[in-house]
Amino acid sequence: MYQFNYVRAKSLADAEALLAQADDPKLLAGGQTLIPTLKQRLAMPSDVIDIGGLKELAFIKTEGNAITIGAGTKHYDVATSADVKRHIPALAQLAEWIGDPAVRHMGTLGGSIANNDPAADYPAACLALDAKIHTTKRLIEADEYFKGMFETALTDGEIIKEVTFPHPEKAAYQKFRNPASRYAMAGVFVSKGPWGVRVAVTGAGQNGVFRLKSMEDALTKNWSPDAIAGIKVPADGLLSDLHGSAEYRAHLITVMAKRAVEAAG
Ligand SMILES: Cc1cc2nc3c(=O)[nH]c(=O)nc-3n(C[C@H](O)[C@H](O)[C@H](O)COP(=O)(O)OP(=O)(O)OC[C@H]3O[C@@H](n4cnc5c(N)ncnc54)[C@H](O)[C@@H]3O)c2cc1C
Known part of the structure; x- marks a missing residue:
């Protein structure tokens, strides 16, 4: 680990001010990615600004047809939230399958999507x-993020x-x-809602998470596992590593997508 200044932010506004003052700062939330990165000397921030304890970032609230989750909310709290289980059970299930206890x-949710591990x-x-x-500066649509x-x-x-x-009509991961x-x-997350049908794939793409249009089109016409059973996902652009080849991942995507549609009902 390289040397750095450690500061615990007192509020979100304090964290913003600390970020603005430091030379090369890094936020620390749950530390599940950042701490190993620092230990391996893969990052050398001048200041580590800890937002992990900020209560104003840790909440789950339902308003109208949507659930809003604070960036500092732990995966455990999403997995066990009665509101998330009731309105978006697929999201609670996803959180329950992350890592280990x-x-x-x-x-945290914020740490996970800020890091954007593929x-x-x-x-x-x-x-x-x-x-x-929602960030301290603006609102970003997931498609643009x-x-x-x-x-x-x-x-x-x-x-x-x-x-x-937003609450989906149907969804599963x-x-x-x-x-x-x-x-x-x-990993394949499927949904049907006011936005139409969406199929998002993680774990397989060389450029991280992506939407699979061929399956979205097929499921828009016919929401059933059979509608996508015959879709062969091209291996081009998929990850190939010691855990599995691109062809293997392409095959897994169709299998996971079929299972997700089946689970969504
Ligand atoms: C053994 C192990 C197994 C795991 N398995 C899985 C898995 O199965 N699935 C999965 O999805 N993840 C998995 N993870 C990752 C884990 O879920 C964490 O979500 C992830 O490491 C980042 O969250 P964090 O809160 O720990 O962020 P940190 O490590 O604290 O920060 C990560 C990055 O996000 C930035 N950041 C944090 N919060 C914010 C914010 N609010 N705004 C802007 N930037 C911010 C930090 O500056 C840093 O760059 C695993 C991790 C480990 C160690």
């Missing part, structure tokens, strides 16, 4: 549910405050987990 009790689960939910990402592997639309000094997930890390080797 230690990761779920520390990791195998992370929340990005698929955000894309498939047409989520709105995920820019590529570990890349997002966030600019310097911008902090995610909360994410709004299925993932084929890496047995060691539990990260998705292919």
